[in-house]
Amino acid sequence: MTMVLPPDIELWICSFLRSRLKPFFPTLIVSNREPDDYDGSRPLVVVRDDGGGQSNRVLFDRSVGVTVRYGARAAPKPCRDLAARIYGLLTDPAICSIDGSPIAAVEEDGCNGPYFVAEDANIARCYLTVEFSAIGEFR
Structure with a gap:
């Protein structure tokens, strides 16, 4: 039997x-x-990854929070501009067709921000959320 695991989004x-x-921000740190x-x-x-449900055998709903400090x-x-660029990258429908992408769809009604956080x-801090349908990992 093949297992389907939630993707490591x-x-x-x-x-x-x-x-x-990195080409634009050579000293950038990106981590979980x-x-x-x-x-x-x-x-x-x-x-x-804030998790989410499983919509069918192979698709998982994933809500992702992104914090930017800059x-x-x-x-x-500069913080707001970087956060806006990240929002644009993560909500571009083309993200679904990148080789190796686990993202099947961007759920636009679950995308918010960026907005400033106290x-x-x-250090300036912005936050944004994005929501995806993502393909599970087959094992």
């Missing part, structure tokens, strides 16, 4: 964003968690 999105953004020693000196993108809190435009540190 965090891993795929992190790799996808690194490949698309914030590094313990993060000091704000480099742009940071944190991808989190630049000074008093001058947040931050204690002197």
Whole structure:
């Protein structure tokens, strides 16, 4: 019997964003968690899979949250611009046809942001969410 596992959407999105953004932001960090020693000196993108249901044997609904930290809190435009670029990349329907993409569809009504989030540190922070139908991994 073949098992169908939920896709590792965090891993795929992190790799996808690194490949698309590193040429423009060479010091960019993209991960599924914030590094313990993060000091704000480099742009940071944190991808989190918030899960979701399984719509059929092979399709999974996935809600993904993305946090962007970049630049000074008093001058947040670079952070907002990076977050907007990420939103555009992740909501482009072409993401479904990229080789190796687990994404079958972008669920537009589940996409929100980017918007600013209160931050204690002197680093601008934006947040956005995207929702996908994703193809499971066959084992």
